[in-house]
Amino acid sequence: MERSECPHCHKQIKWYDNVPLVSYILLRGKCRECKNKISLQYPIVEFVMALLFVFVFFYYSSFATFSLFSIIRDCLVLFVLTFIFVYDTKHLEVSDAVTLGASLLFFIVSLFFGANWFDMTLGALIGAGFFLLQFVISKGKWVGGGDIRIGLLMGILLGWKLTILALWIAYVVGGIFSIILVLMKKKGMKTEVAFGTYLTVATFIAMFWGTQILNWYFRLIF
Numbered sequence: 001m002e003r004s005e006c007p008h009c010h011k012q013i014k015w016y017d018n019v020p021l022v023s024y025i026l027l028r029g030k031c032r033e034c035k036n037k038i039s040l041q042y043p044i045v046e047f048v049m050a051l052l053f054v055f056v057f058f059y060y061s062s063f064a065t066f067s068l069f070s071i072i073r074d075c076l077v078l079f080v081l082t083f084i085f086v087y088d089t090k091h092l093e094v095s096d097a098v099t100l101g102a103s104l105l106f107f108i109v110s111l112f113f114g115a116n117w118f119d120m121t122l123g124a125l126i127g128a129g130f131f132l133l134q135f136v137i138s139k140g141k142w143v144g145g146g147d148i149r150i151g152l153l154m155g156i157l158l159g160w161k162l163t164i165l166a167l168w169i170a171y172v173v174g175g176i177f178s179i180i181l182v183l184m185k186k187k188g189m190k191t192e193v194a195f196g197t198y199l200t201v202a203t204f205i206a207m208f209w210g211t212q213i214l215n216w217y218f219r220l221i222f
Ligand SMILES: [Zn+2]
Pocket: 006, 007, 008, 009, 010, 011, 031, 032, 033, 034, 035, 036
């Protein structure tokens, strides 16, 4: 999400032309310098981010103990997840600096606020190990190295129980989406979806509804 320059004329975008959503509307989606169209992707992503932030605030006001720290942390997490989602969808790869940096950051911050280090470490081992194993067995054909690092981040964000759930959700969401793509006969086109895209969606679901899903599931079997 490099936003510092215009993709057409490569002129630096002034800070007052770089205000999320507002600038896009004021400039009618065109660069001030060269008047070329700016991709709709930017305002859409900005709009989704805004919705997610409102959602987090709403979630902690209504369904969980209100905590300013949790709100800021979750907004930051969703910012990172959105970045990985967009980047992975567009380029079919993951920025290692982002996944590794975020893993370290959230590990330390969570520790500082009383999270269980063992739970996070076990989650990271399961998340990263799950993809590392596939990577080794298939010699890098089934999964990419980026998935291993997303798995690591998931483990730290979710702890071991929700990590397992999120991996399962990712395959369900991925399966459903693949069927939809096949039904729409779009598979032949460049519609390959990076698995990291599903992992970020699954992490989001597990973060906010994971515990309820697990409770519901175990009530179902026992
Ligand atoms: Zn321009």
